[in-house]
Amino acid sequence: MCEAQYLENYLTGTLSPEDSLVMDARVLLDMGLNDKIIWQQRTYELVKAYGRKQLKMEIEKVHNQLFSEKRFSSFRQKIKNIFN
Amino acid sequence: MIIESDKPQTREELFIALYESTFPKVATFIRKMNGSFDEAKDIFQDALIIYYEKKAEPDFSVKVDDKAYLMGICKHLWYKHHHANTLKQSLEMTAELKLTTEEEPKISESILQFIEVSGKKCLDLLKAFYYDKLSMKDLAGKFGFAGEHSATVQKYKCLEKVRTAIQHKSLTKEDFYV
Helix, strand or coil: CCHHHHHHHHHCCCCCHHHHHHHHHHHHHCHHHHHHHHHHHHHHHHHHHHHHHHHHHHHHHHHHHHCCCHHHHHHHHHHHHHHC | CCCCCCCHHHHHHHHHHHHHHHHHHHHHHHHHCCCCHHHHHHHHHHHHHHHHHHHHCCCCCCCCCHHHHHHHHHHHHHHHHCCCCHHHCCHHHHHHHHHHHHCCCCECHHHHHHHHHHCHHHHHHHHHHHHCCCCHHHHHHHHCCCCHHHHHHHHHHHHHHHHHHHHHHCCCHHHHEC
């Protein structure tokens, strides 16, 4: 098991109770390890932010399609009527 | 996972279908509340993101149908934005959405852009697993790995690569969050 995987298991609580306790102690003593854990958590946050950004772009693209392409003209008209 | 494939094509079709089925109802609601088209658009798009993230959760199930659920999220977001009477919303919905929409720290755009340039491939792989919640098997297929094992190995290599990169790039928390 590589380090990133081991840290992930630690963070998600899927290590054995014994291994988890050993890690608790190591994290307290080893600042480098402590940093790695913090940065790994930030990596997950970053991946989520990236995922959302990509998804937003996909949704915006769909929106633009719906409000420009001919095949959606009756949908557009329906929305237009609501705001008129 | 209910969204069967992560292919943008399929996701695109899903979003078009949801737009066609539910956006008119959302627009009618927002109009009734004296809101504008732009507000309807923003709320609907935010709701689609919440909907997508919720649906990707492996143990997620809704008691109502998708359109009603999406409509519920939109109403919740509207009341939240307007500090109106949120009691109108079911408590269940409010509690459920809190997790998704309110706990998230904002990552600085410069860090995100830095990784998008320097580690796009890894970021795409990690996103497919952690955000789109693809299975290891689908991940291997999508990214062309021999099997689930090599996909797993590569995923953790990427996790380590991105972690190290952002750690070196930003040594303080202030550089990382907005």
